Amino acid sequence: MVTSEDQLFITQVLAGNTAAFEHLVRKYQDMVFTLAVRVLNHHEEAEEVAQDVFVKVFHSLSGFQQKSNFKTWIYRITCNESINRLRSKKNKISMVNLEEGLTAGFYDQNQNLESDEEKKIVQQALLTLSETERVMVTLYYYDEMSIKDIATITDMTETNVKTKLFRSRQKLYEVLKDQYSLFTSIIQTN
Template sequence: MNQTNDQYYITKIVAGDSNAFAVLVDRYKDLVFTLALRMLKNREEAEEVAQDTFIKVFQSLVKFKGDSKFSTWIYRITYNGCLDRLKKYKQQYNVVPIDDFTERQIVDLDNALEALEEQEQRQEILECLHLLPYEDRFLLTLYYYEEQSLEEVSKIVGLTANNVKVKLFRSRKKLAAILKERLEPEIIEHYAREDR
C-alpha cells in the first residue's frame, strides 16, 4: 500500500467519485477491524467502531492534507473511536504490576519462548496480548504487528516518539509478566514429560 496510490483514490473521491472509496475501504478494513478488536476485545463493538471509522473517513476526506500517510490518519481515527467507546462504557482492564521485572527476566522469558513451537508461541502471545489494557495492546499491535515506525505510532496516538518508546517498553514488560505467569507452568509440564 503506497501513499501515492492512496492519494490517487482520495483525489477521485474528493472529486465526487464515491465508488473509489470502496477501494480504500477494501484496502484498510482488515487493519481497522483488527486494531479495534485488539483494543475493545469485543467483536460487535469492533465492527461498530470500524464502520464508524470509515464513515468519519469518508466525511472528513476533504480535510486530509497528506502531511502523514493515509494509513496513519485512518489508524488515528480508529484509535480515537476506540477511546471514545471505552470512555462511554468505562470498561475496566487488568492491571499488571511491572515494578518487579528486570531486563534479565525479559531475556529469560525470550529464551523460554523458544522452547515452544512457533504457532503455539504466536497463539499464546495473542491470547496474552488480549489481557493487557487497551492502550498497551494498541501500541504493541501498531509497532510489532502492523510494523509502524515510532514516528507513525506517535502521530496516531498523539504522543512524542520518546513517549511512545517508553510506553512500548512498559507494555512489553507487562506482556512479559503475563507470558511468564502463563508459560512457566506449561514449560515445567513439558520438561516433566521429557524426563519420563
C-alpha cells in the same frame, strides 16, 4: 506521505466517485478492525466502531492534508473513536465481558486447533496490557510502524511511546515465555 495508490483513490473519491472508496476500505479494514478490537475487546462493538471510522474518513476526506500519511491519519481516527466508545461504555464493561470477549470475540472457530491455541495465548497475553499499550504493540510489531507515527496516532510523546513499548514488551515476554513452553509441551504430548 500518501502512497500513490491511496492518493489515486482519494482523488477519485474527492472527484465524486464514491465507489473508489471501496478500495481504501478493503485495504485498511483488517487493521482498523484489529485496532478497534484491541481497544474495545469486543468484536461486535469493534465492527460498529470500524464502520463509523470509515464513514467519518469518507466525510472528512476533503479536509485531509495529503502531505501527511493517510495510514497514520486513519489509525489515529480509529484510536480516538475506539477510546471514545470505550469511555462511554466503560461502566458497562466488567471482567465478565472481558472473559466473554476473550472466548467469543477473539476466538475464530474456523481456524485449526494449533493456530487457535497460539492466537489465544497471544490474545490472553495482550489482555495484561492497557488498551493503548495493545494498540502500540500491534502497530509496532505487526504493522512495523515507526515510534514517531505511533506517537502521532496515540497522541503521546515519542519518549512516552518508547517507555510504554518497553514495558509492554517486558510484560508480554513474561507471559509468553511461560505460555509458550506450556503450549509447546501440550503440542508435543498430543
